[in-house]
Amino acid sequence: MQYQFTRHLASLRGLLIIGMLVAVVMVACSSDEEPQEPAAQAGLLSGEIVIDGSSTVYPLTVAAAEDFRKENPRVQIPVGVSGTGGGFKKFTAGETVISDASRPIKDSERELADRNGVDFMELTVAYDGLSVLINPDNDWASCLTTDQLNEVWKPDSEVSNWNQIDPSFPDREIVLYGPDSDSGTFDYFTEEINGDTGVIRHDFFPAVDDNVLVQGIAGDRGALGYFGYAYYVANADKLKLVAVDGGDGCIEPNEETINNGSYSPLGRPLYVYVNTASLQREEVKAFVDFYLENAVDLAASVGYVGLPQQMYDDALALVAKSANTGSEVKR
Amino acid sequence: MAFQSQSSARKTYRLARDNVFAALFTSSVIIGVLVLAWLLIEVFMDSIGWLDWQFLSSYSSRHPDQAGILAPIAGTFWVIILTAVMTVPVGIATAVYLEEFAPNNRITRLIQLNISNLAGVPSVVYGLLGLAIFVQYLFDGQRSLLAGALTLSLLVMPIVIIASQEAIRAVPPSYRDAAYAMGATRWQVVKMVVLPQAIPSIMSGIILAMSRAIGETAPILVVSSLVFITYVPTSPFDRFTVLPLQIVTWVSQPQDDFRHIAAAAIVILLVMLLTMNAAAIYIRAKFQRRAEY
Numbered sequence: 001m002q003y004q005f006t007r008h009l010a011s012l013r014g015l016l017i018i019g020m021l022v023a024v025v026m027v028a029c030s031s032d033e034e035p036q037e038p039a040a041q042a043g044l045l046s047g048e049i050v051i052d053g054s055s056t057v058y059p060l061t062v063a064a065a066e067d068f069r070k071e072n073p074r075v076q077i078p079v080g081v082s083g084t085g086g087g088f089k090k091f092t093a094g095e096t097v098i099s100d101a102s103r104p105i106k107d108s109e110r111e112l113a114d115r116n117g118v119d120f121m122e123l124t125v126a127y128d129g130l131s132v133l134i135n136p137d138n139d140w141a142s143c144l145t146t147d148q149l150n151e152v153w154k155p156d157s158e159v160s161n162w163n164q165i166d167p168s169f170p171d172r173e174i175v176l177y178g179p180d181s182d183s184g185t186f187d188y189f190t191e192e193i194n195g196d197t198g199v200i201r202h203d204f205f206p207a208v209d210d211n212v213l214v215q216g217i218a219g220d221r222g223a224l225g226y227f228g229y230a231y232y233v234a235n236a237d238k239l240k241l242v243a244v245d246g247g248d249g250c251i252e253p254n255e256e257t258i259n260n261g262s263y264s265p266l267g268r269p270l271y272v273y274v275n276t277a278s279l280q281r282e283e284v285k286a287f288v289d290f291y292l293e294n295a296v297d298l299a300a301s302v303g304y305v306g307l308p309q310q311m312y313d314d315a316l317a318l319v320a321k322s323a324n325t326g327s328e329v330k331r
Numbered sequence: 332m333a334f335q336s337q338s339s340a341r342k343t344y345r346l347a348r349d350n351v352f353a354a355l356f357t358s359s360v361i362i363g364v365l366v367l368a369w370l371l372i373e374v375f376m377d378s379i380g381w382l383d384w385q386f387l388s389s390y391s392s393r394h395p396d397q398a399g400i401l402a403p404i405a406g407t408f409w410v411i412i413l414t415a416v417m418t419v420p421v422g423i424a425t426a427v428y429l430e431e432f433a434p435n436n437r438i439t440r441l442i443q444l445n446i447s448n449l450a451g452v453p454s455v456v457y458g459l460l461g462l463a464i465f466v467q468y469l470f471d472g473q474r475s476l477l478a479g480a481l482t483l484s485l486l487v488m489p490i491v492i493i494a495s496q497e498a499i500r501a502v503p504p505s506y507r508d509a510a511y512a513m514g515a516t517r518w519q520v521v522k523m524v525v526l527p528q529a530i531p532s533i534m535s536g537i538i539l540a541m542s543r544a545i546g547e548t549a550p551i552l553v554v555s556s557l558v559f560i561t562y563v564p565t566s567p568f569d570r571f572t573v574l575p576l577q578i579v580t581w582v583s584q585p586q587d588d589f590r591h592i593a594a595a596a597i598v599i600l601l602v603m604l605l606t607m608n609a610a611a612i613y614i615r616a617k618f619q620r621r622a623e624y
Contacts, residue, residue, distance in 0.1 A: 058559075062392075062559045065561075066393055069561060076560075078557045078560045078561075079558065080557040081558055081580055086556070093472065095472050209582065211582070211583060235587075301393065303585055
């Protein structure tokens, strides 16, 4: 027995040693990954800028981080996707430096930041056009007014057939698709269309992942849904865009109408919130500047729409001012 | 004669029933395997052309053709190794205590009941627990590898304990009695009789628990939530991401190509899982041969 067990022990020890070797190799490999050319890049920035928040803004921030790191490889910029609300929780606790948001900060979140002594500034980085989508085989609903959308989506809506929206529409069941309530897109749409955040009828297909909505609408002739413009751009061949009439005629979301604000009220701004104290850190200031300076191209590369240049210039001036004084700049 | 024909009729009936059930069971196996095969084929087809060295050795990117999974692979390795290091000794020790040392009283039964129940708690609950206890209380808001691994080890601990208990219970009592009869102490019996016999099954239990941990998304999303990371963690206190989280993020991107790299990442995750399961089978086979003489 003793003999048998020692042999088992020997095997266990072997496993343990293998495990330790793997760990050592991992550590060794990973330390090789560190940039090893300090002499050549002596003046370069380094540090860590932790970002979290909205998954809608995520592609844009990743694009900025990726390109910024081409010039500043020693700055680490980890980006998370815990949602606008989840991001603000960390941001107001001082855990993150920048928070991605697809809606403005709420009063309750602002209070939390005050209580924790976190000063911040809000920067608009791009526009998203919340797009209303139908199936490509739907040849009747090319334009809907915001009132009609409200009739369909309001909490106690009785609309279950397209001909209830407009008698000229055919007799076909309407099937509704929308993002689920964790999403900033949901908050924005309900606020703009139904007048209050989170107020909506309950019998629609909710999805965490907008691609599920794309599939649903693409496969259902009676479908009506909404989601971010970037998802429409990537799936333009499977979906049909509905123009929205907010009182000034039918306007389809596209780069021009979203950029100049005529796609109203469903054109929405995307924000990043920056911890003002952290702007004292050279690498944070450089990254925020880079983000704003390149936002037009970055936005286009991920399916969003840039702001008019003047707005970026104003934001840059604000950042510069705030970096100098180190305090919150009210707009 | 009448009796004979009646019996043969009954025999035909019984055989027919036999066939029906055989067909039923075979078809349920086939359905399961087919669905799995379909899923695997779909994933493999999607990943063709995207799975290459560049994919394994680069960090995430907004360009699908430049994106890679170095950070999540490294994170997954770290988390699994740390989880194993923390779970295995405690898990086995708990199982040994409960099976060999604990008195059969109310407290022991309560502990036992709790462990069985904990094995069924949804993983996101462990994530929230990990966030409250490890991240916020123990590490002061630091969302480190260690916090993630501790959370996952809570998650798989009940599985390891239950598997180890089963393994220890399967050791014939006569072995123990023989050792006691020769004057061995309880610890000697555990060390020299029970554990050597039980280790093969304990090992496969552990590996299966680790395979569960490797695929968990929800608790890691709560504890870490980072998906764009451009370095390989070098210490247990670094920030991290893991493969399942990266896959979920890529799948939900608007551009279609991200689905392909998500598929490629799934293939890598499957390879890691299969390797671990193969290791479990190998270890069990190896130890079992020894234990039999």
